[in-house]
Amino acid sequence: MTEKIQRILSDSKGARWTALFIVAFTMMTGYFITDVMSPLEVLLDKPVAAGGLGWTSDDYGFFAGSYGLINVFLLMLFFGGIILDKMGIRFTGIMACGLMVIGVFIKYYGVTGDFGDSRFTLSFVNFSLPMSAAVASLGFAIFGVGCEICGITVSKIITKWFTGHELALAMGIQVALARLGTAGAMMGALPFAKAFGGKVGAPVLLGLVLLVIGFLSFIVYTVMDKKLDKSVEEAKGEKEFEKEKETLDEETDDDFHFRDLKYIFSNPGFWCICLLCLLFYSGVFPFLKFATKLMIANYGVSEDMAGSIPSLIPFGTLLLTPLFGSLYDRIGKGATLMLIGSAMLAAVHFIFAIHILPYGWFAVIIMIILGVAFSLVPSAMWPSVPKIIPMKLLGSAYAIIFYIQNIGLALVPMFIGKVNGADPSYTTSMSIFCGFGVAAVVISLLLIAVDKKKHYGLQDANIKK
Numbered sequence: 031m032t033e034k035i036q037r038i039l040s041d042s043k044g045a046r047w048t049a050l051f052i053v054a055f056t057m058m059t060g061y062f063i064t065d066v067m068s069p070l071e072v073l074l075d076k077p078v079a080a081g082g083l084g085w086t087s088d089d090y091g092f093f094a095g096s097y098g099l100i101n102v103f104l105l106m107l108f109f110g111g112i113i114l115d116k117m118g119i120r121f122t123g124i125m126a127c128g129l130m131v132i133g134v135f136i137k138y139y140g141v142t143g144d145f146g147d148s149r150f151t152l153s154f155v156n157f158s159l160p161m162s163a164a165v166a167s168l169g170f171a172i173f174g175v176g177c178e179i180c181g182i183t184v185s186k187i188i189t190k191w192f193t194g195h196e197l198a199l200a201m202g203i204q205v206a207l208a209r210l211g212t213a214g215a216m217m218g219a220l221p222f223a224k225a226f227g228g229k230v231g232a233p234v235l236l237g238l239v240l241l242v243i244g245f246l247s248f249i250v251y252t253v254m255d256k257k258l259d260k261s262v263e264e265a266k267g268e269k270e271f272e273k274e275k276e277t278l279d280e281e282t283d284d285d286f287h288f289r290d291l292k293y294i295f296s297n298p299g300f301w302c303i304c305l306l307c308l309l310f311y312s313g314v315f316p317f318l319k320f321a322t323k324l325m326i327a328n329y330g331v332s333e334d335m336a337g338s339i340p341s342l343i344p345f346g347t348l349l350l351t352p353l354f355g356s357l358y359d360r361i362g363k364g365a366t367l368m369l370i371g372s373a374m375l376a377a378v379h380f381i382f383a384i385h386i387l388p389y390g391w392f393a394v395i396i397m398i399i400l401g402v403a404f405s406l407v408p409s410a411m412w413p414s415v416p417k418i419i420p421m422k423l424l425g426s427a428y429a430i431i432f433y434i435q436n437i438g439l440a441l442v443p444m445f446i447g448k449v450n451g452a453d454p455s456y457t458t459s460m461s462i463f464c465g466f467g468v469a470a471v472v473i474s475l476l477l478i479a480v481d482k483k484k485h486y487g488l489q490d491a492n493i494k495k
């Protein structure tokens with residue numbers, strides 16, 4: 031009997047949680063590097079003679095957006111998903127980590143190399159950047175490919191180990207640990223750079239070292255992955271588990287066929303999740319980029335304190351994302367959680383748009399509500415994908431969702447920046463963000479209806495009793 035229960039490695043609680051923490055650590059180091067330069071703008075825009083890099087805010091904006099450039103314009107995320115489904119977790123994960131390390135190495139060279147006054151210029155499109163920004167952006171774009179492909183690989187790994195167990199809790203913990211990487215970068219990068227004489231390269235080098243450790247931990251994970259596959263093979267060989275064999279057959283990485291992609295594209299539930307992801311994340315990540323200035327302009331918060339109010343959001347999600355994930359595992363109602371989170375997003379932006387109660391304490395309350403919304407939707411949305419899409423297509427499915435999301439993450443901030451220039455009261459931009467929330471509510475309602483019709487099980491608990 032014991033032999034039956036413990037027939038594959040993922041049935042061991044210790045093994046699957048160890049696997050989770052190993053790959054979540056890799057992802058955390060990736061998120062650290064993603065945001066390590068965000069608090070360093072004050073050092074980047076100093077003149078070269080004063081120890082800075084002489085970047086303008088436009089140069090910085092281009093650098094920040096370069097994360098998604100190769101992913102979006104060269105369709106790298108789309109190909110990344112196919113590579114994952116075709117070549118498997120171990121190959122793709124190592125490739126992704128390798129790309130992240132190469133990317134950060136180039137970025138480090140960009141911010142520490144001596145380029146003098148040289149510039150990178152494309153005269154036919156009237157484009158010019160300091161050479162340091164151009165090199166750093168190239169590195170960040172390569173890193174972005176690795177980081178997003180690593181993200182879809184980790185999602186597939188978690189699904190592989192946790193299906194039928196604590197899937198949403200595991201995904202929630204992974205996202206929470208990733209947010210810890212973001213929070214660590216936001217809080218630690220500037221003091222760390224200042225401790226090294228204001229050198230931008232110091233925190234980037236720290237991130238590079240952490241990333242290499244993250245890469246090594248992924249290599250350790252591949253050993254576990256091999257063992258899991260071996261235990262699955264052994265279970266397949268046992269006659270009495272004929273029924274399970276059919277399920278396991280469906281789960282092998284080798285079974286991917288391009289023609290199967292039409293299953294993804296023709297799936298209405300998948301498109302609802304894609305749209306929800308695009309709308310919801312467009313209302314959160316780009317908002318965070320403008321939130322500090324909003325606090326100063328509309329809520330009278332001092333410059334020193336203004337950044338700490340939006341930082342309540344990633345901190346709040348640390349605890350709440352696993353909590354809501356565990357709720358989804360035990361009682362289900364995933365689509366309802368997404369609806370509630372979307373409604374909260376719309377309400378928060380509506381309140382920001384109409385400028386009532388212009389006090390710092392009120393902004394804190396609103397930001398906490400946004401933090402709850404930012405925990406509700408991701409904790410229910412990501413674990414819902416495996417309920418709609420079979421395992422062998424999961425890499426491609428996550429990649430397409432990430433791809434569509436990246437378009438919003440790249441274009442919305444550029445658009446909102448222009449809108450704020452024309453209307454510095456933030457009424458227009460907050461109304462646009464509110465519009466994303468309202469549209470997310472509509473899509474969530476549609477998802478609930480589609481789920482009822484197609485029986486995806488989005489409202490069911492993940493843990494099989």
Ligand SMILES: NCCCC[C@H](NC(=O)[C@@H](N)CCCCN)C(=O)O
Pocket residue numbers: 061064178181184185201205208315408412432435
């Ligand atoms: N199991 C999927 C987890 C996704 C977490 C999600 N990340 C993303 O959506 C990334 N594509 C983009 C992250 C960009 C910010 N650095 C998240 O909520 O972080």
